[in-house]
Amino acid sequence: MNVRRAAAVARGRLLQGVLGYANRGNGPGLHPWNRYVALGDSFTEGVGDPEPGHPGGLRGWADRVAEELSKDHPSFVYANLAVRGLLLEQILYEQTGPALALKPDLISLSAGGNDLVFRGSDPDKLAAKLDAGVEQLSSTGATLVLFTGPDWGATPLLGRNRAKVAIFNENIRIIARRHDAVVADLWALTQLREPRMWDPDRLHLSPMGNYTVAAMVLDALHVPHTLQHVQPGDLPERSWRQPRAGDLVWARQYLIPWALSRLGPHAAEKELRAKRPEAVPVFGAGRPAGALPAGLVPVTAEAGPGDASVVPGRAA
Template sequence: MVNPHPWNRLVALGDSFTEGVGDPEPESPGGLRGWADRVAEELSVDHPDFAYANLAVRGRLLQQIIEEQVEPALALNPDLVTISGGGNDLVFRASDPDRLAEKFDEAVDRLSATGATVVLFTGPDWGATPVFGLIRGKIAIFNEHLRAIAVRHDSIIVDLWALRQLRDHSMWDPDRLHFSPLGHHTIAAMVLDTLNVPHSLEPLEPKPLPKSSWRGARTEDLVWAREYLAPWILRRLRHRTYEDRAAKRPEPGPVFGSAMPEHTSSSGGS
């Protein structure tokens, strides 16, 4: 297959979701893989000049993504851009989804004005998750704004809210904030399907639900709150964020460099 898609350069913007937190891979830059890397791997097949940069940094709020990543992304001259943000604002800052949408709209306007294809993401449905289910309404409102923004700017939207597979616990990291390798794999397949790009990612059967699942065990909810939620909130209150972190792939380059595993047509699994 020659030139299976029209894009030559992908730049990904965002926070931990796009950085790939929850999908560890020692041989990948930054020690993480994630859905964006998995998408880039597939886009590079039969496309030897394809280049990929990932500017996402965990913990970033939407305004930080806009201030720190949009201009550098534009300077890289991508023809395909993914941008995701606002989750940290909604979850940890109780932000107004209407105001967030105004900021997001401006960012998408700047990115789409270059002629690049811009890909957006709705937030997943956290309705069954303790604590985060309380902000389900705000996420739904923000998602509606994102759908409208996509229409205004002729962008593509990947609808994670509609992805029912993400309701399975095996799609999530134990911290319940990030996706597992299986979750990142599933999202990567949805991105490629939305872009109408042929790929080798096959649907994976969810792992068996443990006898004591995080959905039903109150004791595990308490452990999770103590080990994950409380430390995160304390870091925020003490202003101990990830300000000193840098993007894992700041410059566009081949998806598989000298330190990367050799690519085959069956790669992309978890």
């Protein structure tokens, strides 16, 4: 049996395991994985979701996923190798070897977002590089989760890259089918069009956004979990001048400094290291795994049957 066939068989067995666990009940912690390794950039590192009790002072969607997966799994361990600012080739070159050395049975990979913002970047060429990396990761037989990029259509300046992101996303879906990977579809996650899902820099997810992505990833893996699906309430109406003024402030305070920083690595960035370089148990520091981000409370009176949505700042 060749490597590709062996990997496909292994992933098929994992899928059967997921379905078998799911049929046993509806509680959290029902899944077949024991060793989860996350690869990527600031999106996976958790920038925008500060948490003093977590390694690196950040939580993020990957930590939240690991917290849920660790429930009722005493042997479950988790490593996060993501480092902010890295391009796709850097992620694959610097993180693939260490990830494979940890012998994961679940891998998440998000890469390419920093590349796509540059003028002249080619989403098809980026996807070809990603495909080669995915080939190496998937040959282990581990379940692999790949991410599409979010829809930047409503974001000033970054929205100009919408077509490139869409092309890259279609490549992601093709790569996922080729390697039997799971797709975590940020483009289809319409909640991310809500401004409060994003940090003030509009480049990174807020705690609410990370919470929402974590729930989506667990859903994509068909894992029962305790995270509630977030549906923020309506924002107050603003005049057309207010958003434009805000865009100018944002560009001056965040976008321009970020773009300049991409021209060359800063000394501080050269010293950045992964916040969880070793696969270790998740101890649940900080808020409980299922707790909502600050400013969100469950809605019970207004929710329909089976609706687990929440609205910020509104009492149940």
